[in-house]
Amino acid sequence: MAYINVPEGVPGIRSLVMFRPETGKPLYELAQVLLRGESTLSEAERELIAAYVSSRNNCMFCMSSHAAASRCLYGDEKNIVDEVLKDMPHAPISNKLKALLNIAGKVQILGKEVKVEDVEAARKLGATDREIHDTVLIAAAFCMFNRYVDGLGSWTPTDPAVYEEMGVRMSKGYVPPK
């Protein structure tokens, strides 16, 4: 049960946003711009960064839901998601995406952990300033979302089917619950 009086039977961040819509609105707008806005990183890749960081933060709700969204967006290549969550360095993804995930992993620890060498490595593999910016901000944002969801003890469903359905809905975009 959540630490505060949120609507019953509503999982994770949705219940928190219903409790306080004034902060929920910019939170959903941020997710929408970062994960669905115009970008040279695919929506599947951006969801994968979100799932990867959430996994490192041990946030089951965010990890499961964003992994499901990423699987849905990858379609036939959905196994990529589980490979990355299991063993990122050996997953079947581009070296550029590995370099960006390496940066995201550093951000998850703390901002100062990102070193010039990490950024140079990503740049050498073709990452642009915009892609580096968005990777850092996605990783930082999930260090917020994860803490928000777990810090208030919001409800985390355990049935994988619930997340699969959630992933399909999330793949279409982020709209705050009414």
Add this chain to the structure above:
Amino acid sequence: MPHIKVDDSLAGIRGLMNFRPETAEPLGALANALLKDTEGLTPAERELIATHVSYLNDCFYCHNSHGEIACIYLDGNRELVNQVRKDYEHAAISDKLKALLQVAAKVQQGGKFVTEDDIANARKHGATDRDIHDTVLIAAAFCMFNRYVDGLAANTPTDLSTYPARAKQVAEKGYGNHIFSKNQPVAENV
């Protein structure tokens, strides 16, 4: 030097927001909703939570920026701000704010570090659901802002005399798009 090409004349998060206005907009709106709100917690208390969490995350730009904003709300009581920043347990603040800072410090470590006892303690000292919600989200949001600023190695002024002018701008006008415009506030009497 920042990891990406930003306008050198803009300090900290301002340079990053200017680099990408599309994400700056919800970030500014979130900061306004959380830090300028006056229901329950005062803006001074909200900024003190932001300052303490930023200090724990070792983000020089954020803990000094938000410390200065808190200082303005507290009529220049910098001593109190410094005490809360480093050792709130011995600061001259309410037991309720101490209990909420305890929750915020747990959030800084990770969401799962917050225990039912932490929440019960805050409630015992008068914290409402909304106070607890806002404390957790302020702490979580600064775990984002701090990582955003340091993760991109944003311009961080080391001269503390440059912080009050920007703080005054935020205290007066909030966190809108003006904070990353070309026309930046400069220190008075310098």
